[in-house]
Amino acid sequence: MATTALHPAAPTYRSTLYDWVTTTDHKKIGIMYVINSFLFFFLGGLLALGVRVELAQPGLQIVTDQTYNEVFTMHATFMIFLFVIPMLAGFGNYIVPLQIGAPDMAFPRINALSLWMLPLAGTLLILSFFTGGSAAAGWTSYSPLAQDRPLGAVGPGQDLWIVALTLIGTSSILGAVNFLATIFKMRAPGMTLFRMPIMVWTVLVTSVLVLMATPVITSALIMLFIDRNYGGSFFDPANGGDPILYQNVFWFYSHPAVYVMILPAMGMISEILPVFSRKPLFGYKAFVFATAGIGALGFSVWAHHMFTTGAVYLPFFSLMTFLIAVPTGVKMFNWIFTMWRGQLTFSTPLLYAVGFLSMFLIGGINGAFSASVPVDFAIHDTYWVVAHIHYVLFGGSVFGIMAGLFYWFPKMTGRMMNETLGKVQFVLMFIGFNLTFFPMHELGLAGMPRRIADYSSTAGWNDLNLAATVGGFLIAFSMLPLLWNIFISLRSGTPAGDDPWEANTLEWATSSPPPPYNFDRLPEIRSERPLFDARHGQQADH
C-alpha cells in the first residue's frame, strides 16, 4: 500500500504583511480599520488646515475658488465617510465579539471584504485630485450643482466621488449585517440582551440604522450617476427632475448617519465612565431605551436640514427634532449620575470621556436652536451650523474615539499608553477645539455663510476667523504628542496585563492582546458586569 505524503495546503511560514492582508481575525481587521481611519483623519485634517489658512484673513491667499470648494468637500468626505464612521466600525469590530464572549464575527470573510473596500474607496477619492479636480459640490453634492454641466461638476471627480461613496456604503451595509448576526447569534451562554455592554447595544442600534438608511443614499448616488452620465433626469429640473427629491433621499440617510457617527462613541464612554467611577452605569435599561429611541426618532428628522427650501412640512420636523433632545438628555443625566458619588480616577480615558460630556452638551444645545424653525431661518447655512456639527462630531465623536483609543490600546497591543503625553494632548486638543469652533457661533450669527473662500475685510469677521485658525493649528499640534505616544508605547510601554483598569466587561477576561480564538474560558455571566462580579463576588449588591 503506497503512502502519499500530504502536501500542506499552504506554506507554514508567511510574512507578517501577508498575514495581516489575508486575515479574517476580527481583531486584526479592527486594528486595520482604526489605522486606515487615522490616515484619513490626518488627510482630512490637512484639508481643514487649508480651509483655515485661507480664511485666516480676508483675501484669496493660497487657493482659487474652485480649489477651495474641492478642499472643504473632500475634508468633509474624508472625515465623515473614511474617518468617523469606519473608525467606530473598527472599534466595534475589535470590541463587540470580545464583549459578548464570541470567538470572531459571524462572517469573517465578509468582514475582511468590508474593510478592504475602504482603502479602495479612499484611493479613488485621492486619485480624483489628479484627474482634473476632485468633487467640489460639498459633501452633500446637491443637484443640480453636482450635475455634469458648465459651472457645475464637470469632469470625473464627481463620478469618482459617487463610486467611492457607493463602495463605502456597501462596506457599511455588509458590516451592519455582520454585526447584527454576531450580536444576535454568537453571544456567550448567560449573555442575555440586557446583560450586553452598552457599547454592544449602541453598535446594534447603529447597525440597524446603517442597514435601513444606507441603501437609500446608495440609490440616490446611483441615480445621480445616471443623471450625470446617461442623461437620466431624476434630480435635474432642466430635464424635469426634482432637486428637492435628492435632498430628501440624501438626508434620509445622512441624518441617521449623524447617529451612526455618535452612538458608538456614546457606547465607548458608557464603558469608560463606570470603570473609572467604580460604579455601574446609572440606569442601564433607560440608557438602552434612550439609544433605541434616538435610533427610531433619527428616521423622522431628516428634513430639518431643509427648513429653508420652502418644500418641507415644517411643524412636524421641528417637533421631532426637538423631541430627540429628550433621549439625549436622559443619556447625559445617566452619565453624570454614573460619576455621582463614585471614585473618579482621572486617567486619560476618563479625561476624554468628561471632555465628551461637556462638549457634546454644547453640541446638543446649539442644535436645539436649529430645531426652532424661525431661528433656523437665521442660522441655517451659516458658520453656526459648522460650529454645531463640530461640537457634535469633534467634541462628541472624536473625544469619544480618543477616550476609546486610550482605554482599549492596552487590550489591542498589550501595552499601556503614556499618561502624561495623553493629558498634554487632551489639554491642547480641548483648548484648540474650543478656540476653533466656539467663535464660529458668533460668525454665523453675524451672517458669515458656510463654504465661502473669502469675505469682506469690513464685515467684522476678521478676528474671529483668525482665532479659529489659531485653534485649528493647536488641534493639529495636539496630534504630535498622540503620534509620539503611540510610537513609544508600542516600543516600550508598560506591559498592560489582562485587566489594567479593573474593568467590567469580558474583553478584559482574556490576555492582552487576546489570542486568535479570543478566550480560553469565560467567567460566569450573571449581569452586565461579569468581571466586577468575579472580582467582588456577591459582596456588592447589583
Add this chain to the structure above:
Amino acid sequence: MASSPRTGRSSTAIFAVGIGAVLLIGAAAVVLLSGGDPLGMSQRIVDSLYPPEAVTEQGARIRELYTIVFLIAVVIFFVVEGLIIWTVLRYRRRPGDDTLPAQTHGNNIAEVVWTVVPTLIVAFLFVVSWQTLNTVEAVSANPETRIRAVAGQFQWTFDYLDETGDNVLYTQLLPTGEDGGMAVPAGRTVLLSLESPDVIHAFYVPQFLFKRDVVPGRINTFEFTVNAKDAGQTFSGQCAELCGAGHRVMLFDVHALAPAEFDSWLAARIEEANATPPPTPSAEPGASGEPAPSGDTGQGPTLQVSALNIAFEQSELGAPADTPFKIEFENKDASVPHNVEIKDAGGASVFKGEIFNGVETRTYDVPALPAGTYTFTCTVHPNMTGTLTVN
C-alpha cells in the same frame, strides 16, 4: 487592588489646569476685545452670541424667539455643565482609598424626572417656535410691492412686478452699489418671489434674520416689511447655498427707501427703461464669430470681447493711447447680465458699459485713454477680469 496606571491628585491637577487655561484664555480674549472695559465686557459677550438687530418686522419676531431659546439654552448649559464640573471635582478618588462606592444601579423616579422635564421644555420651545413661524410665514392678501429676485450663477437680478405679479415693470441688473441692489419701500409689505434658472441658491440678508432657498423649477415666496425707521439704510445680503466657484461673489445690497422716495425712484426707473428704446440688436442674438456689422467710423479700432460661463474669453486686450475706440462685447451667457468696465491701475472706474442680458452683442464707445495698464472687468461679476494695455 492597586493598579499602576491610576494616579491620584496629579492628574486631577492637570485637568483643573486645563479647564483653568481655557477659562483664562477665554477671559483674556474677551478683555482684549472689549478694550479692558469690564462693564461693556459682559454686554459684548451677550451681543456676540446674538444675531444683529432686525430691520424687518418678521426679523424682530425671530429675534424675540431667539431670546427665549437663548435664555433656556444658557440656563441648561450652566446647570448641566456645572453638574459635570462639580461631580468630577467632588468625587475624585482619594489616593489609597480602596473602599467600593455604593453600587447604585439607577433610580426610576430620577429617570422619569429627567425624561418629563426636558419633554416639557422642548414642548414649550416647539409651541413658541410654531407661533413665531406662523407670524413669519404669514402672507397678506394684497402685498403692496412685488419683487422677483432671480439668482443665477453668479449674480442676482431684481424684477419689479406690477400688482398682478405677471408683468415686469423694471429690471435691476446690477446687484450691488449705489446704482444697483434691491430698493424696497420701508414700512410697506414686500412680496418677494425667488427663481433660479440654474442651481440652488439662497437669498440671505443677515439683518432680516432670514433666508430662503432659490430652487430651480420651483418658485419660493415670502413677505417682509422693513421697519419704517430704517429707511435710508443699506443692508448687505449674499447667497447662502453653495452654487459653484463664484458662490462668494453673489453679493447684493438691499436699499430701504422712504415710501415716497421709493415710488419716485421706481417711476423714474420705469420711465428711463421705456425711454431707452429696446436695444436695437447690433448683431443677431446667438451669432458668434460674426464680424462687427459696423462701428468703423474712422476712429480707433474695434476690440472683440466675449463672455462665456461667467468668464471673459480674452485675458489680454490692447488699444492705442489717446484714441477713442469701440468694444464689441458678445455676452454668450443666456439670461446672465454682463458688461465691460475698465479700471485704471488705481482701481478707479474710467469706463462702464451698459449691463445687458445674454445672449446678445452690443458695441460700447470707449473714450480716449492715456497709455498704461488697465484691468477690464464685469461690474456684476467682479471675479471676471482681464488686462487692457493701452499704448
